[in-house]
Amino acid sequence: MINVILSGCNGKMGQVITRIIEQDEDVRIVCGFDVNTAMNNGYPVVSSPFHFSDPADVIIDFSHPNSLEPLLKYAAEKKIPAVICTTGLLADQQKQIKAASEVVPMFFSANMSLGVNLLIDLVRRAAKLLEGNFDIEIVERHHNLKIDAPSGTALAIADAVTDTLSQPYEYVYDRHSVRKKRSATEIGIHAVRGGTIVGDHSVIFAGLDEVIEINHHAASKEIFAVGAVRAAKFLVGKAPALYSMKELVSTI
């Protein structure tokens, strides 16, 4: 049985994780951390990690960037591995995760969906094979309440493509302001906003007389929770290092 501490347990993702773990006989939540301690989840909830001293195997964090520093301190002191899923972290906070990973295993991915990370893996392979002969465009679609564009996941896909390619590619977000043909070394990144779309990503490789398109469609936030629980199981027993979905996907 894997004993989990759930940071941000009373938020939207925390509640999805609570539901998923209830149905998983290999995992149980032994404590929740949240500034909001008012909800009854069937496990104790404390406002600060340092109010909980029982043993635990792994932390799953879907909370807020402000909670990161005490959480990392706690994880490092108690030697409890942590899956950090909170996004919007500053560069300095990313460095803090890296530093903590030198003493305790850490897992970080801005997108915990197994499917999205499989898409990234497939896109890497496609980019390598098709380099030079295909134009690459990324289209993402999200609900009408999303403020940022393009999505962090679209940028992560583009970064995975450019990591793979042998020459530098330029990201182009707007073709409205310039009238010229696209260059062979650009990646067009486009954002569609509307309705209640949870999150769709398409990567288009357009070549001479053929088009390859790799798509991912998210129907609910549950996919991130399923990936986070899988990452927690993956992390238990690992040596201290910084892991991501890239390592998890490559082990499957």
Ligand SMILES: NC(=O)c1ccc[n+]([C@@H]2O[C@H](COP(=O)([O-])OP(=O)(O)OC[C@H]3O[C@@H](n4cnc5c(N)ncnc54)[C@H](O)[C@@H]3O)[C@@H](O)[C@H]2O)c1
């Ligand atoms: N990596 C991924 O795949 C992925 C997927 C979904 C959401 N997220 C991220 O997870 C985080 C949580 O998302 P959500 O939709 O559940 O948000 P939410 O606002 O519904 O929940 C956040 C919870 O954290 C708590 N919290 C806030 N500040 C805190 C602090 N200082 N200490 C402890 N708890 C604190 C809040 O009380 C709340 O219960 C966000 O950063 C979101 O972007 C990541």
